[in-house]
Amino acid sequence: MKSCEESSPESLGSADMSNVDPLLVETINALLGDHCAPEVVVAAEGGMDVALWAKLEDAGLTLVGVPESAGGSGGTLFDVAAIVKAAGYHAAPVPLGDSLVAASLAALRGLDVPAGPLAVAAGPRVTWGPVAGHVLSGSAWVSSTFADTGTNYAGEPWGVGSFAVSETDRGAMALNRALLMAGGLQRAVDLTLQYASERSQFGKPIGKQQVIQHYLAEMAGEACATEAAADTALELVAAGVSETQQLQAIGAAKAVAGRAVGIINRLAHQIHGAIGFTDEHRLQLTTRRLWAWRDEHGTESEWAAFFGQSLVAAGGSALWPLVTSWPPVS
Amino acid sequence: MARLSYPSASLPASTEELRLRIRSFLADEIAAGTFTPRCDTWLGQHSPEFSKKLGANGFLGLSWPKKYGGHERTALDRFVVSEELLALGAPIAAHWVSDRQSGPSILKHGNDRMKEETVPGMAAGEIYFSIGMSEPDAGSDLANIRSTATKVDGGWLLNGTKVWTSQAHKNHYFIVLVRTTPLSEGGGNRHIGMSQFVMDLRVPGCEIRPIRLLTGHHHFNEVVMTDAFVPDYMLLGEEGNGWNQVIGELAFERSGPERYLSTYPLLSALVDAIGPNASNEAAAALGTLVARLTALRKMCISVAVMLDQGKAPITEAALVKDMGTQLEREIGEVARQLVPPGKSPAFDQLVSDSILSAPGFTLRGGTNEILRGIVARELGVR
Ligand SMILES: Cc1cc2nc3c(=O)[nH]c(=O)nc-3n(C[C@H](O)[C@H](O)[C@H](O)COP(=O)(O)OP(=O)(O)OC[C@H]3O[C@@H](n4cnc5c(N)ncnc54)[C@H](O)[C@@H]3O)c2cc1C
Secondary structure: OOOOOOOOOOOOOOOHHHHHHHHHHHHHHHHHHHOOOOHHHHHHHOOOHHHHHHHHHHOOOEEEOOHHHHHOOOHHHHHHHHHHHHHHHHHHOHHHHHHHHOOOOOOOHHOOOOOOOEOOOOOOEOOOOOOOOEEEEEEEEEOOOOOEEEEOOOOEEEOOOOOOOOOHHHHHHHHHHHHHHHHHHHHHHHHHHHHHHHOOOOOOHHHHHHHHHHHHHHHHHHHHHHHHHHHHHHHHHHHHOOOHHHHHHHHHHHHHHHHHHHHHHHHHHHHHHHHHHOOOOOOOHHHHHHHHHHHHHOOOOHHHHHHHHHHHHHHHHHHHHHOOOOOOOO | OOOOOOOOOOOOOOHHHHHHHHHHHHHHHHHOOOOOOOEEEEEEOHHHHHHHHHHHHHOOOOOOHHOOOOOOOOOOHHHHHHHEEEEEEEOOHHHHHHHHHHHHHHHHHHOOOHHHHHHHHHOOOOOOOOOOEOOOOOOOHHHOOOOEEEOOOEEEEEEEEEEEOOOOOOOOEEEEEEEEEOOOOOOOOOOOEEEEEEEEEOOOOEEEEEEOOOOOOOHHHEEEEEEEEEEEEEEEEEOOOOHHHHHHHHHHOOOOOOOOOHHHHHHHHHHEEEEEEOOOHHHHHHHHHHHHHHHHHHHHHHHHHHHHOOOOHHHHHHHHHHHHHHHHHHHHHHHHHHOOOOOHHHHHHHHHHHHHHHHHHOOOOOHHHHHHHHHHHHHHOO
């Protein structure tokens, strides 16, 4: 992800989280919450939900993070992140997060931002590529022709092609997946908490069983840690630290998120019993997406190894200065 | 829907100057050979000499009033100094409890005479406190305490037995939780009728018996009080308000960076021990630990900021402590497998510190099972 040097200060804000517009958070959550009923999400899998995309476009939410001077809606990196987390939370069956990243990167590189859903080539396999009008490959938009296509666990379409790929874009997309996961993990926790309060066995809600309570506490902790790791990376990106440090923090966030998915999905399904294992239940909309996102743009072990190698290269005495510069002071 | 959240927070830039100051102080101390970094030093490495140096250099009582020897800085300044001391494995056990919880408790609830007698000494790193909560039949179930205080002329007579009292044989006082009203008069509410006292650990009637750790070290004690006299002005806060005060004290006890940094010196040494030619497996194991550590630190900063704003993030702190103490143990487990014994005596020492002190991490200050119960209650399922 590009540092602030290349962005106008208005467009890629400061590390002050208070500048996320609460109205924006409310708007995106209301819009997605109303639209993303389970049957709607399932029906869109394999492609995208065109009606939802149109609603988002009308509301100006697909161009947040692109300066108004470049035809966008304006807004900071934190505003973009808030939208991506919401998309993850609601299992939105549109390339909202990917498109926002593509649009803001393109704007930073001085490219025109075309209308319609966009994707980023950050590896040979481009999620959402087949439904995106344009794919950002380095500093150019390329038309989406793919040698092979398919869908991930969540029915999100991908295409494989050969594209110019930069580390920057790989990092941006990994951070995007960490943010999606932060949202999705919180949803898995919320759904499970609700279920544990409603489902009774042996004459009382299963949530009254201590082991279930402890599972829920563990899940809540992992979801919060994922958000903390993703926010840390975001703040470092916004603060314009070196690209190496940005990638370290993004790698750390993806590692925490991917690990959390393993824990939370396992416990969410365990607590839901057989019903959560069916296609009728809302839980699987979230857990399938989480399983897909943890694999995309680098698994937790790939990023952990990348991060770990950067740490051993820098040596033990560099570790504490790094730890204490995350998040940056305000 | 109940949900836990950690508002995104960071340390203010105003803490940076202090960080550099403590860092250079510690670098000088290490260079001078004052101490060698160890793990779990906030519990195990008791050095009055070092604590006095910290006091003399203005690193203790940071947020306390100047009137009592403090520095009127913020709790976030204390956070920064604490984490620097922990990361370098400095010998900080002597003053740790007084600086973290006894001082703040006394400043909040104590009377002037009590404050004058104890707080300036704590800020100077010269007076040390222990914690007198647990008893043989009151561990997790702290409300089950049996020790009592009975009113006599000019003070109180304390009777009963406290256990697991860390460093009582070396420290000056403890804040002890006892019953001042018999359980039978609480109308079925066990939280009624408890009080806290600041008790001099050297008074007649106070017997301190060692309980050795599995390493053979004398750290724990049993403190037996037999008509031990405590003067009136050493009643802390209100008679009968002990339970509420102790809960407040636990908020300080549970929220700090020592709940994920106890084995940091080993983590730091591990980086060099596996070295620049590390396999990807080793690098990934290290990377995962550091990634989790930084996420927990971000959460802990959020808790510290909430505390500084006068909020009571008790549940949020409990959850960080649950996750952090598990991470502390894992650091030892990962290190011992990535670096076989014999690499260097210093490294082996850190591994052995970590493995042999790990059982305490997830017990002290409230067990992880109890902490998860607190989280579950906040989530609304309990
Ligand atoms: C290193 C160390 C230093 C300490 N220093 C001090 C000190 O200075 N002063 C002081 O007062 N105390 C001190 N303690 C004591 C500490 O507070 C207690 O160990 C702790 O509160 C647990 O009590 P317990 O050991 O009696 O275990 P118990 O309460 O008997 O618990 C035993 C096991 O049962 C579990 N358990 C108990 N109740 C429940 C429940 N409701 N649900 C699920 N599981 C449960 C616990 O989690 C634990 O796993 C120290 C402890 C350690 C390890």
